[in-house]
Amino acid sequence: MSVVALALSLALSQAAAPCQGERLVLAPFDTVALPRAEARGLEDAVRKAVAATPGVCLESRADTVARVRTLGPSALACDGATCLGARGVASGAAWLVRGVALGVGGARSVVLSLEDARGFEARETFQLPGVNAEPGEAEARARQTFKTLWTGRPLEGGAARTAAVERPKRLWPKVLLAAGGAALAAGVGFGVASRRAESRLSAGNSGCTGEGEAFRSCLDGRVRDGRRQATTANVLMGTGAVLGAGGAFFLVWELP
Numbered sequence: 001m002s003v004v005a006l007a008l009s010l011a012l013s014q015a016a017a018p019c020q021g022e023r024l025v026l027a028p029f030d031t032v033a034l035p036r037a038e039a040r041g042l043e044d045a046v047r048k049a050v051a052a053t054p055g056v057c058l059e060s061r062a063d064t065v066a067r068v069r070t071l072g073p074s075a076l077a078c079d080g081a082t083c084l085g086a087r088g089v090a091s092g093a094a095w096l097v098r099g100v101a102l103g104v105g106g107a108r109s110v111v112l113s114l115e116d117a118r119g120f121e122a123r124e125t126f127q128l129p130g131v132n133a134e135p136g137e138a139e140a141r142a143r144q145t146f147k148t149l150w151t152g153r154p155l156e157g158g159a160a161r162t163a164a165v166e167r168p169k170r171l172w173p174k175v176l177l178a179a180g181g182a183a184l185a186a187g188v189g190f191g192v193a194s195r196r197a198e199s200r201l202s203a204g205n206s207g208c209t210g211e212g213e214a215f216r217s218c219l220d221g222r223v224r225d226g227r228r229q230a231t232t233a234n235v236l237m238g239t240g241a242v243l244g245a246g247g248a249f250f251l252v253w254e255l256p
Contacts, residue, residue, distance in 0.1 A: 019057035025064055025090035026050055026097045027076055029110075034103030042101045042110050042128075045138035049146050050097065056150070059093065067091070095153070097146075110142070114149040124149050191233035194226050 026047055031039040051058045068075050068089060075089050076098070090096040095116055102109045108128045115121045126141040208218035 021055045021057040022095060023057045023059065023093040024050065024095040024097060025059045025093045026061070027089065027099070028061075028065060028068065029099045029101050030076075032100060032102045034101050034108065038103065038108065039101035042108065042138055042142075043099065046097075046099060046110065046112065046142040046146065048139050049143035052143065053146060053150055059090075097149075110145075112142075112145055112149060114146075114153060116153070118154075120154055122149055122152060188233070191230070194229035194233055 026043075029039050029043040029046075047058070047061065050056060071088060095114060098113045098115070100111045102111070109125060110127075111123060111125045113121060113123045124145045126145045128138055128141065208222065
């Protein structure tokens, strides 16, 4: 056998070798207030971290996506045991990992959930700065976060390697909801003020006195103030909606 043929045979045998370890499926990430491209980058960082974990046999993303597409868009809207069983999202796998990528408050956050078919579920979160993240920082944080989940999973017989991984419910979902509510309330206030200014100007009741250049300068100032109030209202209401959506999502996510 030639050297080339031998090398090809070895490569094929290695490619065909079964994956060693507990089979795990990483579902495509959900996203909240984050561009899809950035969410995919975070998902890829998590996938690399999971694949590098000893004792894990991670299914390829292509196989997972193909199966989820076959099952339909509602396939992932289920609990761990259901997803691993009847829904077939992680058919034949021992573990399912799901993630949510969130971009709120100038940072990027990832919530990872490790689930099995017997009802075990644990979550961990890591964050990255919105800008100026170091190369490889996402993968490093993903590796540490998944390690915490993986070492805390139940072993055969129901024992766990560490204390319970699941953390007490965090306060920051409520903080997001409160901040979102405050931003929405402020936005409504600015919006009402803008509408009142517009109504006064339309009715010719600008409150400006004088004549000529002084009157025009006063009127222009009133128009600029109204536009500034309208812009502020739009920004605050948009921010409030994003914060409220993020807080509501994580409040629901943390429900038992």
